[in-house]
Amino acid sequence: MSATATSEALKDSIRNIGVLGTGQMGAAAAVMFQRAGFHVKLWNRSEEKLHASKTALQAVDDFLTRHLGPSHSKGELLLEPDLGIVDATSDALLECVAEEMAQKTELLRRLHGSRERGALIMSCTSALSITEMARGSGLEQVLVGAHFWNPPHLIPVVEIVAGADTPPRQVERATALMQQAGKLPVHCADVPGFIGNRLMHAMWREALAMVDAGVCSAEAIDQVVKWSFALRLPALGPMENMDLVGLSLVESVQRYLLPDLAANTIPAKALTTRLNNGDTGMKSGRGFYDWSMRDAAAVVALRDQQIVRQLEFLREQGVFPSTIKPST
Numbered sequence: 609m610s611a612t613a614t615s616e617a618l619k620d621s622i623r624n625i626g627v628l629g630t631g632q633m634g635a636a637a638a639v640m641f642q643r644a645g646f647h648v649k650l651w652n653r654s655e656e657k658l659h660a661s662k663t664a665l666q667a668v669d670d671f672l673t674r675h676l677g678p679s680h681s682k683g684e685l686l687l688e689p690d691l692g693i694v695d696a697t698s699d700a701l702l703e704c705v706a707e708e709m710a711q712k713t714e715l716l717r718r719l720h721g722s723r724e725r726g727a728l729i730m731s732c733t734s735a736l737s738i739t740e741m742a743r744g745s746g747l748e749q750v751l752v753g754a755h756f757w758n759p760p761h762l763i764p765v766v767e768i769v770a771g772a773d774t775p776p777r778q779v780e781r782a783t784a785l786m787q788q789a790g791k792l793p794v795h796c797a798d799v800p801g802f803i804g805n806r807l808m809h810a811m812w813r814e815a816l817a818m819v820d821a822g823v824c825s826a827e828a829i830d831q832v833v834k835w836s837f838a839l840r841l842p843a844l845g846p847m848e849n850m851d852l853v854g855l856s857l858v859e860s861v862q863r864y865l866l867p868d869l870a871a872n873t874i875p876a877k878a879l880t881t882r883l884n885n886g887d888t889g890m891k892s893g894r895g896f897y898d899w900s901m902r903d904a905a906a907v908v909a910l911r912d913q914q915i916v917r918q919l920e921f922l923r924e925q926g927v928f929p930s931t932i933k934p935s936t
């Protein structure tokens with residue numbers, strides 16, 4: 609069988625997708641899969657929360673309709689309170705529950721039918737070990753990490769993570785599924801934080817250290833990032849940028865700078881003091897900013913609209929191979 613035929617066969621084997629958890633990631637991922645033509649069953653352990661998720665599902669669908677056009681998908685999206693039914697009827701499952709190893713393994717252990725059938729089971733974890741999760745839940749032969757980025761219906765990349773025991777076929781199936789859903793799968797080793805969160809937290813560690821040291825304000829950090837290097841990132845990734853700058857310059861700057869950069873292995877005071885005061889960020893009304901004075905919904909809407917515009921532009925320029933597709 610040719611590589612294309614294998615990929616087609618893998619795609620055809622998945623029609624029914626179970627999504628576990630109806631929070632930020634689960635609800636939007638469910639809509640994304642449904643609009644890509646899959647039959648989706650969305651589950652929450654609380655029937656009340658499951659039904660309450662209708663508002664979020666509608667909001668995501670409305671946004672995509674407004675910005676990408678109406679869905680002509682033949683896929684359906686059902687709310688299913690019975691985990692046994694989701695387990696028995698899914699070709700692929702994506703868990704999107706709390707970022708706690710014990711809670712994830714406890715839930716995954718219950719997917720007996722999927723494990724027996726060799727269904728594709730995926731975890732949306734941002735940072736937890738896929739090897740540990742698979743071993744803790746008896747899913748060594750089926751579990752694959754599928755780290756979506758928020759908002760999952762817009763951000764193209766999904767980091768595909770194989771655990772130490774994951775068979776290559778499961779990784780191929782996850783890769784084919786993401787391509788079919790219009791995503792850009794990127795393979796990554798099973799290291800804490802995978803690729804993206806390692807990079808992002810390296811930057812956040814430095815940002816927090818500068819606030820702790822009084823180098824600058826939190827606002828100054830956002831201004832510098834948003835209005836300098838962030839603007840060129842979609843066109844030029846960090847590795848490309850190093851080539852552009854010239855590697856000898858990168859080396860000489862690093863020789864001078866690296867000893868001065870943050871290397872703390874525990875969270876900075878700028879974070880812990882705020883948390884001790886109950887200032888957890890946007891949800892509580894205060895974090896680094898006073899959100900009671902800002903329109904949080906408008907900020908999120910701006911984020912999502914600029915992602916859509918940016919992807920459209922990059923696709924028009926032919927520099928992005930396959931991006932969010934209007935529904936099939």
Ligand SMILES: NC(=O)c1ccc[n+]([C@@H]2O[C@H](COP(=O)([O-])OP(=O)(O)OC[C@H]3O[C@@H](n4cnc5c(N)ncnc54)[C@H](O)[C@@H]3O)[C@@H](O)[C@H]2O)c1
Nearest residue numbers: 629630631632633634704705706707711732733734756758
């Ligand atoms: N929010 C992000 O930016 C983001 C990005 C990428 C990946 N993730 C990952 O996705 C997963 C979900 O994150 P989220 O932001 O959607 O969280 P969330 O808090 O918005 O939603 C979590 C969902 O899981 C359910 N839940 C919680 N504990 C459970 C349990 N023990 N059993 C069954 N259901 C349970 C909750 O009812 C809720 O529906 C996490 O692993 C997270 O690390 C989050």
